[in-house]
Amino acid sequence: xxxxxxxxxxxxxxxxxxxxxxxxANVATVGYKGSRTEFSNLFASTxxxxxxxxxxxxxxxxxxxQQFTQGNIETTGNxxxxxxxxxxxxxxxxxxALNYTRDxxxxxxxxxxxxxxxxxxxxxxxxxxxxxxxxxGLQNLSxxxxxxxxxxxxxxxxxxxxxxxSTAPADADFTPTDPNSYTNTTSLTVYDSLGAAHTATLYFVxxxxxxxxxxxxxxxYIDGSPVNTDPATLTYNSDGALVAAYDPDSTTPTTDGxxxxxxxxxxxxxxxxxVTFNFSQTTQYGDNFGVxxxxxxxxxxxxxxxxxxxxxxxxxxxxxxxxxxxLGQIALANFANSQGLQQVGNASWAATEESGExxxxxxxxxxxxxxQSGSLEESNVDTTSAxxxxxxxxxxxxxxxxxxxxxxxxxxxxxxxxxxG
Numbered sequence: 107x108x109x110x111x112x113x114x115x116x117x118x119x120x121x122x123x124x125x126x127x128x129x130x131a132n133v134a135t136v137g138y139k140g141s142r143t144e145f146s147n148l149f150a151s152t153x154x155x156x157x158x159x160x161x162x163x164x165x166x167x168x169x170x171x172q173q174f175t176q177g178n179i180e181t182t183g184n185x186x187x188x189x190x191x192x193x194x195x196x197x198x199x200x201x202x203a204l205n206y207t208r209d210x211x212x213x214x215x216x217x218x219x220x221x222x223x224x225x226x227x228x229x230x231x232x233x234x235x236x237x238x239x240x241x242x243g244l245q246n247l248s249x250x251x252x253x254x255x256x257x258x259x260x261x262x263x264x265x266x267x268x269x270x271x272s273t274a275p276a277d278a279d280f281t282p283t284d285p286n287s288y289t290n291t292t293s294l295t296v297y298d299s300l301g302a303a304h305t306a307t308l309y310f311v312x313x314x315x316x317x318x319x320x321x322x323x324x325x326x327y328i329d330g331s332p333v334n335t336d337p338a339t340l341t342y343n344s345d346g347a348l349v350a351a352y353d354p355d356s357t358t359p360t361t362d363g364x365x366x367x368x369x370x371x372x373x374x375x376x377x378x379x380x381v382t383f384n385f386s387q388t389t390q391y392g393d394n395f396g397v398x399x400x401x402x403x404x405x406x407x408x409x410x411x412x413x414x415x416x417x418x419x420x421x422x423x424x425x426x427x428x429x430x431x432x433l434g435q436i437a438l439a440n441f442a443n444s445q446g447l448q449q450v451g452n453a454s455w456a457a458t459e460e461s462g463e464x465x466x467x468x469x470x471x472x473x474x475x476x477x478q479s480g481s482l483e484e485s486n487v488d489t490t491s492a493x494x495x496x497x498x499x500x501x502x503x504x505x506x507x508x509x510x511x512x513x514x515x516x517x518x519x520x521x522x523x524x525x526x527g
Contacts (some may be wrong), residue, residue: 109513114164115506118145121167122499129487130496137177137209137453138485140492143499144169174444177208177486179478185413186212186220189483192475194438197466198226198454199246206439206464208483209453218250224452230421230434231468239420239435241468247421247434251410254425256301258377259404262294263384264308266397268322270346270390272312280311280337282327287311289322290395296328297404298376304328306381310395311337320344320390326367328379338365342390351385362386405429415479419469438474439464 122143132138148163179189188196188210195206198221205226212228215221220228227246231239268290277287288309296306311323323337339352350359353366363386369378381402408425415421419436441447446460457464469477 109510111162111164112506112509112513114148114166115509116503118143118165118167119499119503119506121170123496123503125170126492126495126499130489130492133485133487133489133492135209135453135485136211136482137207138487139172139174139177139208139453140485140487141170141172143167144171172445172447172449173486175486177484179481180484181481183480185415185479186214187480187482188212188415188436189478189481190438190469190475191478194440194467194469194474195455197229197244197437197439197464198222199229199244200226203456204229204464205450205454205456206447207452207454210482214249218248220247220249222452222454226454229437230419231437232434233432239432239468241435241437241466244437244466245434247436249413249423249433251423251431251433254408254410254423254427254429254431256297256299256407256427257404257429258299258379259296259381259402261382261384262296262306262400262402263387264292264397265387265399266292266389267392267395268310268312268340268342268388268390269393269395270320270342271393272395274312274314280309280323280325282307282309282325282330288325292397292400294400294402296379296381296402297406298372298374298379300374300376301406302372302374302376303406304372304379308383313337313339322390324365324385326381326383328370328372331370333370334367338367340365340385340388346389346391348386348388348390363388415477417470417476417478419477435468436477437466438469439466440473441465 125141125143129140145165146168148166150163179191190208195208196210198205198207211223212220229244230247231241232243232245233239272289275287275289277284280287289312290310291307293305293307295303297303307327309325313321313323320342322340324340325337326333334354336354338354340348341350343349348363351363351365352359364382364384366382369380371378405427408427408429411424411426414424421433422430423433424430441464442462443460446458447455448458450456467474
């Protein structure tokens, strides 16, 4: 009986040593979660229960329980290295079979997909055409992107001051080559539908008179060619604020201070350009002409400059033209019972009946941690604690081995007594 009891102790201590050994072996494994050996005592019983004088039958390992505490986060500088600070697991797809991991060592494969070291695809919520993400579906994250398409300029806004003290130009007939025929001028870059840049120049002519005070005519030229031969008109009140803006040949003021000078056909073969200018932020004060801000909504063709991943998992491609495109939002999963997950190797787990169904969400949402790009979560195994566990398990093993040796000596003594008798 004692031999068998001590043998169960040896087996349990040996398994405890194996668990501790595995923890120490994975102390540098990214995203690894250490395990703990849990024991239960054994009793032989009958239908009438356990006798008050019964001795136990030894010990058994009841469970090797994973410990899902947070590991330390280490900065790497590689923006495809991802760490979760808080609850949640990255979702990966192994040819359609979903696995879950805290190991954020992602990389690109030959197709431009973001994958783990063993080729499993990182799952994201796909972007919607009107903004946001489809959180009802998952897809592989791919960083294969071409050039960013250009966008033609359709609107522009000018923040400027026109000098109230100015007078009408000396030459009554406006021409851009004659500086005596206009009061002030400014230029900005605009883009056609092919992404080609053009210079749009605005000429301001003080057209004030006794009957039309505080009035300015405005002409637009693109690449030296006139867009409008008849001027647009701006009028201001005695406080210097814009009160009306008129399109060329129009006697009806616009309601928002905008002016449409008309279409212009670029020589690049692009579509006709038609830029609406907003003059609502212009004023007429003092003696000086000044432009403080010019904004327009067009841009040229862009080359990919990098990938940015936010704390909520939004993956954006950034381009040289200042444009950015959402490629997806990293999906996270959580479980009612993480200890019920089945280990499948490579610091990954699969869902089981004991773990419950995965609850998918985004980083930063209720119950989920945030994502840190350029960082990795280290193993949560504490080396010092593991070494203490190893010493404890070793002493348990030695004690049970000593028990077997002692029982052997007792048995030998009994045999010798029997032989002498």
